[in-house]
C-alpha cells in the first residue's frame with residue numbers, strides 16, 4: 001500500500017483528482033463513493049472539467065452502495081447524492097452512472113445483476129473509497145466476508161448513528177438495510193484509492209494499514225491488493241505507529257510512477 005500523509009483536505013483532493021483524471025482521460029471506468037470524504041475530490045474534478053476541459057464523456061461510473069427502501073427521488077439516496085455532488089456537473093451521460101437498486105422487489109437478483117453489470121463493463125479501473133469509523137468499506141460492516149459479492153447488509157447501530165447527520169440528525173430516519181458491493185467485488189477494481197480525514201477515522205486507518213487482515217476490519221483487505229493508494233490527513237494518520245515506512249522522500253526518476 002502506498003500511504004500518503006497530507007497536510008489538509010485540499011492537498012488530498014488535488015492528489016486524488018490527479019489520479020482520477022489520468023483514468024478519465026483514457027475513458028476508463030470509475031468507481032464512485034458517497035459520504036463526505038470524497039466531496040473535495042469531486043469538487044476539484046468538476047473544477048477541472050469546467051476550467052480545463054477535463055472530459056468524462058467516455059467513462060462509465062459505478063457506485064459502491066445504496067440504502068434499501070428509500071424511493072429513488074429521496075435526496076439521501078446515493079443515486080441522488082452522487083448526481084448532486086458530482087456527476088450532474090460533469091459531462092458523463094446520466095445512463096452511464098450506475099448504482100445498486102435499493103428499491104428492487106427481488107434484492108438478491110438485483111444484487112447479482114449489479115455485479116454482472118460491473119463485469120460486463122470490463123470491471124472498475126479506479127475505485128474511490130472512504131472508510132467507516134469501524135473500518136467498513138462500501139457498507140461492508142465488520143464480520144463481512146472478505147470475498148463477498150454485492151448483497152443486502154444490515155447496518156451496525158454505530159454506522160446508523162454516524163450517518164444520522166444526513167437525516168436531520170434523526171437515527172430513526174436512517175434506513176437500517178443497504179445494498180453494497182461486496183468486499184470481493186471491490187477487490188476486483190484495478191486501483192483502490194482510499195481517503196480518510198479526521199481523528200474519528202484514526203483507529204480504523206491504523207487497523208487497516210498496520211493491523212492483521214481480518215473481517216473485523218473490512219478495509220484491511222486492501223493489504224491483499226496489488227495497487228492501493230491511501231491518502232490521509234495528519235489526524236486520520238495519528239494512530240499509525242510505523243510512519244517511517246510512509247514518510248519516505250519521493251525520488252522522481254523518469255518512468256518511476258508514484259501512484
Ligand code: GLP
Pocket residue numbers: 033034035036037038064065129130131132133137138139159
Ligand atoms: C458510509 C458509506 C461509505 C463511506 C462511509 C464514511 O457508510 N457507505 O462508503 O466511506 O460512510 O463516510 P464519510 O466519508 O462521510 O465519513
